[in-house]
Amino acid sequence: MTLAPLLVFGQTGQVATELQRLVPDAVFLGRDRADLSDPAACAAAIAAHAPRAVINAAAWTAVDKAESEEAAATVVNGDAPAAMARACAELRIPFVHISTDYVFDGAGTAPFVPDHPTAPLGAYGRSKLKGEQGVRAAGGAHVILRTSWVFSSHGNNFLKTMLRLGRERASLTVVADQIGGPTPARAIAEACLTIADQLAADPGKSGTCHFSGAPDVSWADFAREIMAQAGLACTITDIPTSAFPTPARRPANSRMDCTGLSAFGLIRPDWRAAVGQTLSELGAI
Secondary structure: OOOOOEEEEOOOOHHHHHHHHHOOOOEEEOOOOOOOOOHHHHHHHHHHHOOOEEEEOOOOOOHHHHHHOHHHHHHHHHHHHHHHHHHHHHHOOOEEEEEEHHHOOOOOOOOEOOOOOOOOOOHHHHHHHHHHHHHHHHOOOEEEEEEOOEEOOOOOOHHHHHHHHHHHOOEEEEEOOOEEOOEEHHHHHHHHHHHHHHHHHOHHHOEEEEOOOEOOEEHHHHHHHHHHHHOOOOEEEEEOHHHOOOOOOOOOEEOEOOHHHHHHOOOOOEHHHHHHHHHHHOOOO
16 A cells, blocks of 8 residues: 555554554654644645645544633644645545544444434534534545544553553452443554545545444443453452543443445454554553
C-alpha cells in the first residue's frame, strides 16, 4: 500500500503513534506544528503540504474536562476538523476523520447504526458531533470513522490502568453496566490507511462508518480478560455506573453496528487477541 505523501494530524496519541509505525514516511503534525485550537492553521498546513490524503488522528479526548471547557473542546473537535475537511475538499483529496460513539445517547441495547439519530449526553459528544457535521458539510471525499474504547501499549488507556492497578491491588471494582467494543489503536490505524487508499480511488465511498472491536463486553469483563491474560490474581467486582460518578455522563450502550466495514473489505478486530499482543509489547506476559 502506498499513501505517501500522507498527512496526519496527531503525533503522540494512540492512533497517531500506530500510524507512525505503519507509515513512518508520512508527515505527522503534532501540536507544535498544527494546533487544533487554531483551525485556520490546520487548513493552511494542508494547503502547504498538498498531500495525497489526510487523516485526522488528533482530538480533545479529556471527556470530563470538556464539561467545564466546552468552548475550547468544540474548537478542537468541531471547528478544526471542519476546516481540515474544507481544505481537503478544495484540493480534491480524501479526508479520514476519527469520531466516537459518544455522539449517541447510549440508550437501549441494540448496536447503533451509522445513521441513527445522534443525541450526545455531554460536552465531549457535542464537540465531536459538530466536527462530524462540519466534515460532511465540506462536501469533499471523506469518511467519518466512529470508534470506541481505544487501547494500546502507549498513552493513557483502560488496559494500562487495569494492568497497573492489578499489580498493586488484590481486588478492584469496575463498572459493569456500560457495554461496548474495546478497539485496538493498531487496528484503527490500519483501517484509516485502507479507507484513505480506497477513497482516493473511489470518492463515492464517502460517508460514516463504525469500527469497534468484537465481541461487545462490559468494562468489568474487559478488566477480567486483562487480568487473566496478564496472569494477575486481582479480583474484579461489578459495580453500577452510579457507584462511580464522573463529571461527564458515559453512554450505557456503546455497541455499534459495524456492517458498513464490508464496503472497505474490513472486519471488526478481535480485541481479546489484541490484549495479548499489547500485554506482550508492555512486557507483561
